[in-house]
Amino acid sequence: MPDLLLELFSEEIPAHMQAQAAKDLERLTVGMLTDRGFLFEGIKAFGGPRRLTLAITGLPAEQKDVREELKGPKVDAPQAALDGFLKKTGLTKDQLKVEKTPKGDVYMAVIERKGRVTPLVLAEIIPEVMAKFPWPKSMRWLPGNSVRWVRPLHSILATFDGEVVPFEFAGIKSGNATRGHRFLSSGIIEVRRFEDYEAALKKAHVVLDASERAEIISHDLKQKAFALGLEPIEDAGLLAEVSGLAEWPTVLIGTIQDQFMDVPAEILQTSMRTHQKYFSLRDPKTGKMANRFALVANMLTKDGGKEIVAGNERVLRARLSDAKFFWDEDRKHSLESRVEKLKGIVFHAKLGTQFDRVERIEKLAGEIAAKIGADVEKAKRAARLAKADLTTGVVGEFPELQGVIGGYYARHDKEGTDVANAVRDHYRPAGPGDAVPNTPVSIVVALADKLDALTAFFGTGEKPTGSGDPFALRRAALGIIRILLENKLRFPLKVSDELLTFFADRLKVALKEKGIRHDLIDAVFSLGHETDLVRLVARVKALQAFLKSDDGANLLAGYKRAANILKAEEKKDNKTFTREVLESHLSEPAEKALFAALAKARGAIIPALEKEDFAAAMQQMASLRVPVDAFFEGVKVNADDKQVRENRLNLLASLRATLHQVADFSRIEG
Amino acid sequence: MAKARTFQDLILTLQNYWAGHGCLILQPYDNEMGAGTFHPATTLRALGPRPWNAAFVQPSRRPSDGRYGENPNRLQHYYQYQVILKPAPANVQELYLGSIRAIGLDPDLHDIRFVEDDWESPTLGAAGLGWEVWCDGMEITQFTYFQQVGGIECDLVCAEITYGLERLAMYVQNVEFVYDLAFNDEFRYGEVFHQNEQEFSAYNFERADTEILFQHFKDAEKQCRELLTGKKLALPAYDQCIKASHAFNLLDARGVISVTERAAYIGRVRALAQACCEAWLASPMGAYTPRFA
Structure with missing residues (x-):
């Protein structure tokens, strides 16, 4: 089957637009071809400094006949609806058919279009693709013509089965000619097919791909x-x-x-x-x-x-x-002497100058250092100097070197290695591939910088939205998470609930890559009192391992059953069951056994959690599996005796409460 | 092609080349300005439906680029060579490359590239798409297709070609320090301009009286506005706009304009430029009048 070759030759296309432009050319052309019933075998698109090229192989020589049925308004619909339908289809009323439907009679339009030869269709769609081409930035250049392209367009090469597909765009008639390298070739190159084209270009010192x-x-x-x-x-x-x-x-x-x-x-x-x-x-x-x-x-x-x-x-x-x-x-001016100059640099209209920011970070760094046992004075010193390089010539010229340059200048000022490294590394990690600071003073300043940004921007309501995060707050939160986890740092995040939720969401994203389930993070987070990420992750990991075991899976099933029963009965009675279980009302062996097991487990789970021995806590939970299973097998919860029933429901509530000491099991999926 | 040996040879070669391609050879505008684009032959003539081809040298003043004559290539006063072709001819890139050949840079021996660089002048409300032209990694020319000036869409898209003459000459003469350029066979560039750079750097950064400059700005703005009421005088009004812009640049170099104020000042100059452009388009030369009517 025949092939299409299309080349749009222009003045120099910005390098960063070329790849996307090639993709767009392919996407738009394919879309229009498919809309017109075309299938083809292969397609390749290329973007380069002066040309966009599209090569389609195995494109049929003729378009298939198209028969389209369109459903119109009901026959008793107002005239305006019918007029609209006629206008849309281009038919007259007597050309419409009437079809019976369960909702009444409706007009149907049957449109039959004879397939045309492919070059005719191509001559129609290529100019349309070009006219709506989504360049990120485009220009006009022709007098009296508002047509736009990325830069002035010079020629269009369009052949189908070796013959020119004739059309016009921007006053240019399509043909079969192109040009080679601006300086390493001269004159016109005529081609018929992609194979000659690519080879001829190479000879003319152009690598297409x-x-x-x-x-x-x-x-x-x-x-x-x-x-x-x-x-x-x-x-x-x-x-x-x-x-x-x-x-x-x-x-x-x-x-x-x-x-x-x-x-x-x-x-x-x-x-x-x-x-x-x-x-x-x-x-x-x-x-x-x-x-x-x-x-x-x-x-x-x-x-x-x-x-x-x-x-x-x-x-x-x-x-x-x-x-x-x-x-x-x-280097003629110390970083210290530059701190004052930060008063002249606005950080953010609502958050004051860079100097104000430094004051906040310095205070915060002192607090964090005290908490994690880092050198308070060094941490405060580094925080004070951290932003001073924003006033240097090098950072003015190369903003991406902020931090790194401060580190060099701090060393030059003989600030000491810890301080210099902390200044250097306080923006890190710069992205998922970047390492996190791992020495105490550096950790403190990196945390303080990010925490300040988060609390400050959340405080002014400048929170990230679905589409935008102009102050890179997601990255800051993720940075904090990585610094804490990778350094196994015990540092409770004392932040607003809103910000804690933001951290929880970032944590889910961060841990997802490590195969940790987001619902388990939710289950632990929603207990509400966990602000220590290291402990939280340890608990989640233990929980995930437990749920993978037989005991865990069964216990979760038992929990769900208990929770469902409780939900139904609590709704029926319009109250929640939180009373003490009365041992004297227990009669069945299975409920007595569960009561005893719960008492034992509860007594052991809390101390285990306190010792952060999550494996032991899970083991205690595992010990509940057999009694829970036996309970559901041998005991009828909704006993006829009202007191027995309530007592059994209280027993189930006690199971629920016991498990909720470890995690909110209702949030666990599966 | 023989290389343009001296700085003035370079200018003469470009003058001859562009005169030979149908450009009016104009002279520099007699107001201080930051770039050749401010010349009314560019800003105003870029607007409206009349074709216009012109070339000229324009001394350009960038007060904050002063380096007291100590930097090898940064100057607070330098020369731009500006070509304006309206409408842009289809072979304008070729015409430009012809000028590069004319001054003795052989594209077959060098690596000449058109690297994306869209241009925008917030003070003029002007924008265009184009490139910086690189020769062996050095930017030797700014090449722009104007799309908008004074906030007004251009009827006829023109090509603006701006050569940084000192840089180009340094390249052609193989000189690393601008003051070593041969201006002609007798004088070095430094003999002509070194003291100028020293004194003006001191003026720009230290001595310029900011109170006077603030007043200049206000006066120019006021005069500009007055000239645009009643019977409008587009050209004198635009002169005042240029003066306001330069006063602002000096104040900026003196470091007395804060970041927030900066945007406001630029907005004020842009408003003047826009009003001048509108007045120009309503004037006899700016409006459409067929050439032989």
Whole structure:
């Protein structure tokens, strides 16, 4: 069956839009084809610096005939409803059929459309796809024409079965021609099918497929670094970006001047990455950054890239001079002296300046340090200096280096390792892949920073919503959770109920990946008195293990049965059963046995919980399984004698209460 | 193509190149401004239905970029070369690359790239889509398709090409310190402008009287508003708008405008720019009048 080839050739498309644009082109075209009854065998879409390409294989030469039945209004409906239906279907009244339905007679429209030849359909839908193309940002460029594209469009190549699909968009007639690389090829390339197209482009120095471009870059990077005894520092984001900036990617290696090598590696790397899109290289043995960088050019030159490398080295020297200037200038003023300047930086309109924020964090850090046994003075000192790097030139230039830079400057100011590390690490963990601080002072300041943000923003009502979390509060809560759990830190979260619920939700997300059930977290959280996450997680884990055992599963079933009976009877009697069980009213052996088992278990569960010996608490619960099962087997709860019945219900209520000491079993699913 | 050896060669080459491509060669505007975009030949002429092709050098003042003559490439006063092509011709990228060849940068030996950089001027209420043009990793030109100026959609989309002349010259001359540029065969750039940078940095950061500047801002704003009432004088009013903008830039460099005030000041300048643009469009040159009517 025939194939479609479509290429939309424009001026340079922003690198970060290319992949999505290729997907959108595919999605929209497929949607329109399916709506018109087309099936096809295969589809591929490509996005690159100057072109979007779509190749569909196995597309039928003709559209199937379409027969559509549309149900209209009832025959006795008002005239307006009928008029609307006629307008929608384009039929006249006498073309409608009447169909009997259980609800009465309704009009039916039968629309039959003869299938058309595919190129005609394509000529109709491609301009429509282009007209509604969802570029994140697009522009007008034609006089007297409001048509938009990401940048001016220059040509459209559209062939079906090797022949041009004729249509027009933005004043451009579709054809069978394209162009190669801007500088490494010249003239027009004519093609008929995808196979010639891809090959012809390669000859004209264009690699069509972004993933192939990325592979070439990645491979050449490794090769060229290896030849120097080095390896590239992986950077997937940068790789994707540079793959969108070159049709013919060429990796070249340049040298960083020695005078910059005592500037911290983070600054060099960030400067090279953000401003110049260079990859950094390192020595695989020491992990130390090397005085080389890799750039990806879109060019092959007869001097083997000599001028290009020389030019890039020159630009880098100017860039790094700037960075080094800031680095040298910044260190002329201590972090301490910068704290005052934070009064001039607004943190948030409702929450005051960065200085106000520091005051809060400092106080909080002192309290946390005292509680967890960290050095109070060091923690307060680090908290005081933590935000001072916001006033430095380096952070002004590279905001993503906040913290890291403060750490360097604290060390330079001889603040001591604990304080410097705490300043450096207080924003961490930066994401799920980032490690958490693990030394006492760093832990304290990282906690204080995040807790302050959470309480402050929750206090002003700036809570995250389903769609937005502008102050990254979810990340802050998750950070606290990870710091506490990974350091096994016993630190009760004294926060509002609302915030505690927020933590509980984050905790569920965090533990879900570790295979811990969210309903069990709910079951323990809803007891209401647990603010120590480490203890909570230990209890949940023990509970989960218990429920996996036979005893646990059976006991849960017994609990559910008891709870259901209680619910029904409590509703009937319009009261809850909370009375003491009267031993004197027990007659059946099974209820006597359960009574005894409950008394014993209750006596043991509480001390076990207090000792945080959750395994022992679960063991006590396990001991209830046999008596519970026996009770339901041998005892009729709803006895005829009113007193016996009430006593038995109180016994079940006592079972419920006993289990609720461990968790709210009613929240447990299954 | 021989390289433009000196700074002034570079300017002359660009002047000849763009004159040869049908541009009016205008002279710098005689008001202090932050960028060539403020020149009425750009801001105002970008609006309305009349075609317009012009090129000119514009001294650009960015008070807070002053470095007392000590930074290798940062200046509070520098030259932009500005080309405005309205409507943007279909081959405008090729025309631009022709100018790069003309000054002696051979695209076959270098790595020239168009890297996304959308442009926005909050003070002018202007925005466009485009790129910064990289030559071997250095930004040598800003290339923008205007979409909006003074908050008004452009009837004819124009291409604005802005060359940073000092940077470009440093690249062509292979010089690392701007003051080492050969201005002509006799003078270095530093001999012409170094003292200028030192003195103006001191003025911008230390000496400029902020009270006077606040008053300048208010006066310019007031005068601008007055010129736009009754019989409107779009061009003199726009002059006042430029003056207000520069006073604001100086105040900003002096560090006397807080973050919140900053947005408010920018909004005030934008309101003036918008009003001027509207007045321009209602004026004989701004409104549509067929050329040979």
